[in-house]
Amino acid sequence: MINVINRCFTDIYFQLHPVQNDAISHQSVRILQLVHKKKYIMIRDIAEYLLISHNTASEHVKKLVSSGWLYKERSEEDQRKVYLHLTQSGLSVLKKNTELDEEKLQNALNKLSDEEKMQIVRAFQLLSEVSK
């Protein structure tokens, strides 16, 4: 069962992911992903998740800010802390690099009945829920 899900999962991503011409590095995508999924994330958290030193994480973030994909917010309570957030542009880049292509996904879904579409949505919601 695990293997079937994994084969389908990778097949779906392989077939439906957007064609990306964007020049974006692997670590940049991982950082945008972290910022998107985690609330109140800081530089040191990114270093921890990515298993890199804090200064390297700081350099990465600097680049992402200057690219216009992230912005910083100083904490009110503790002025040392810097919370990171995605810009609209950053969200758009992240989507192109982690989500399924909307048009390709729509084309795939159109081959199914309404009942089948709903089954797929429910299944994704279910697995997403128990993954947390």
Added chain:
Amino acid sequence: MINVINRCFTDIYFQLHPVQNDAISHQSVRILQLVHKKKYIMIRDIAEYLLISHNTASEHVKKLVSSGWLYKERSEEDQRKVYLHLTQSGLSVLKKNTELDEEKLQNALNKLSDEEKMQIVRAFQLLSEVSK
């Protein structure tokens, strides 16, 4: 509906993907992926898919062969052609970099009933099928 599926899809991958300490580059993963999903793939095909020049693709493949993740097979009919295949080691590296972690996925599924598990498997098979 598209947005719900995409949010769930990225959540599932974010929560369940393996923690990877392997030192492997982005392009290397993409090439292993291509070789895995496509039959009789050649250097020039990889260049085409990855939108890079054939000589760069050749260099990448050389590195992957020397890492023991790919091996080459000369075509019988046309001796110019070199088909690429994954080694066992290459397949293992690819899985760690694209699939969901077996243990994490199992833990998530264990929170569900047998009926719900089957619904998820059917939904993934369904979407995988219409994605081709």
Added chain:
DNA sequence: ACGATTATATCGCATTATACGATATAACGA
């Protein structure tokens, strides 16, 4: 037969990505 094409490979070179140690600054905590 032979020039054109195809597929791969290699070399030289340039740029970007990735990372860390050392060091600095500012803010917080006891």
Added chain:
DNA sequence: TCGTTATATCGTATAATGCGATATAATCGT
């Protein structure tokens, strides 16, 4: 005040990425 925490910057090193130029061998078209 002194130690700790969070971020930032500089210098430096190595790996990753990529392309043009060039080479070799096989195949194709006429």
